[in-house]
Amino acid sequence: MENLNRNLPPQFKTIEHVDIPKSKKEILSNEIPVHIISGGSQDVVKIELIFNAGLWYQKYPLIAGICNSMLNEGTENYTASELAEKFDFYGAYISYSNSQHYASISLYTLNKYLAETLNLLEEIIKRPTFPQKELKTILSNKKQNYLVNREQASALAKEKFNSLIYGENHPYANIFEAKSFDEVKLDDVKSFYKECYTSDNCRIIVAGKINESVLNMIEDCFGAKSWNTKTSIKDVEHQFISSTDKKVFIHKKDAVQSSIRIGRPLFNKTHKDYAGIMLLNLVLGGYFGSRLMQNIREDKGYTYGINSLLLSHLKSGHFAIITEVGTDVCEAAISEIYKEIKRLREELIPEEELNLVKNFFAGEMLRSFDSPFALSESLKGNLPFGYDNSYYETFLQRIKATSSQTIMELANTYFKEEDLYEVVVGEKKA
């Protein structure tokens, strides 16, 4: 038996470099770009079609999302229930996502059923009929989910925070009311589809076990000729109007916890300071060992969890600290949050802590690129900015090269207390 010293950690290796499998790019005959991420242990494939069809382009609330989720509610050749029946029979999944700028449809299928399910995917993307009856059901169910969700203090806090920093009419805030569900018109959904779901407004990401025949099938279904009306999307502009009101309290009767959001509008991942801000965010609240988590949860026990995040939109971005704390300790928690931010402005982050965060971040990168599907998610997030996943290889080097001094300067530039917005939703004011 070796003589064990349990007090000493074993030797370890620092991750200097992350090998990110490269994606390949091909162009279909009708010029749709296809990004290919090949690999994985299972015989499965994911095909995602991404359109510039996010809520940025909608003229009325909810239209973009409803349009996206109605694609499988009936097509020229199948009813909604026939479509559901077929996808289920092949054990395939269709998922829909709708964000500020993009809407996408993903097919997850076993390779052995790709031909059948891809034909169905083609059907729902090229030939949806948007039946009135299905619209009614969808609106009624979505409205109920919306109202249930708004019972949560955290949902109210998020909505208010986003409207403060971006302006309540901006798509990045995406504010609407319950009555908006009653006002959705089928014609608006249909014309949104016609404008946005076209071959010249589309890109495709394929991930999983990919071979030549997979690509041929994609070419046959989506590439052979252009489909739907050929339009060019007009680039819509929306003004950012940040509120002059920086602190807002919303009363919520009988809440046993208060929901807190503190943060500010910032920039996106194309900015030169992004790597530094990423580190700053990690140290403050971006992982379990972060200062906020250690102080507010692990030392004081005020909360089950507290974290901070950076969100990169195509044309902007923001930073936010998010937590739910006991009503009676809300004021104390807020004061600790500001104290931690102040420390970042006034004290250099110790070398040891900074190295730990850098190492942790490198590990996170390994975890987030662990499967073809994970790689496709991150590629989807990178493409709009003109990057592919190799962005992260240089990003890791930028992270590693960032010093405590730089981070403190960034904290002084971007984390001034007077620039921060604060939203509290709860029973009583802090």
Add this chain to the structure above:
Amino acid sequence: MIEFDKFTLDNGLKVIVHKDTTTPLAAVNILYNIGAKDEDPEQTGFAHLFEHLMFGGSVNIPNYDEPLQQVGGDNNAWTNSDVTNYYLTVPKENLETGFWLESDRMLSLAFTEKSLEVQKAVVIEEFKQHYFNHPYGDVWLHLRPLAYKKHPYQWSTIGKSLEHIENAKLQDVKDFFFHHYAPNNAVLVVAGNVETSEVKRLAEKWFGPIEKREIALRNLPIEPKQTEFRSLHLDRDVPYDAIYMAFHMGKRNDEDYFKVDLLSDILSNGQSSRIFQTLVKDKNLFSTIDAYLTGDFEPGLFVVSGKLTEGVSMETAEKSIWEVLNEVCATKASDYELQKVKNKLESSLVFSEISFLNKAMNIAQHEIINQAEDINLEVERYNKVTTEDIQEMAQKILIKENCSTLYYHAKKQ
């Protein structure tokens, strides 16, 4: 087919290694055979509170998280009624750090008053966040004791009440540890880009010296057969009425489990399922509705739960669910329908095997329930199920005297 190697250390620790070279990472997953069902009825929530304390420093390592993050690792844990599971992932080069950390907290904890006080507060906030400050969040706090009268599944993992958490003492924590946390009461699964020989060396080195412990005997009360319909009405500040129906069924490792699982899939897995097509799409009676199994190791529950569409009465909604359930009892499903849910199941198993961490957790659970080898028999066990089996299960389980229904009424404003 998931391949693995398996060996047992002299102290009783079972070790399983699954090699997956498509990842640059490795997972260390330790499943302890201890859950909320092992708690004293007067001290519920303890297994979960204890899980929090496992991160409060061990006998030789004052801080669990820091050294792990230092090597690029990440971790978490979960507790349910049956087991407590701890897992971490690290770059494969740093696997030994995982062994060092996990073995030290199996050896012994730091047991500090500070950690206990803080984690009690944290768990109380968790309780509030998920059960009280969340619409419909308290359902299971009421549905469990309605369905179970004797068996410890009658309380939720979080515990019966905040008081039980508040009352926990350091001595209780120590007793709990030495009665339940031991090499001979755990399964260690290492999955990812690893070699069995190396895992064996590390397991012997770090876990080998930990002594076997006397494990508290598990002698759980048996739930008597339910013989009449039970119901409970709650009035809450929520926007819509909801209904929850719980039926007793068998345990996770019975052959019947696979039949009942497919029965629940016919009813509600996917948009083409009966419940979704009939009650959501055709009749618009529910905005969401689902049928699922709790999947407990001991005899568990078959649950149907849904939120009613505005304007639909509780009576209409309940009647409509019974119509679907009665139909599946009265008439055999078609071969096509059964094939569909089998295909769906096989597909979901294939997708679940993408993640090496997921595989590690599944292997560990199979080993605790019976044996890890069972993980490769699942498809076959599902494939054996016939339409007659499905109908038989429906007739046995989906009947009124086996049902506990919770009516969750939206308070009129």
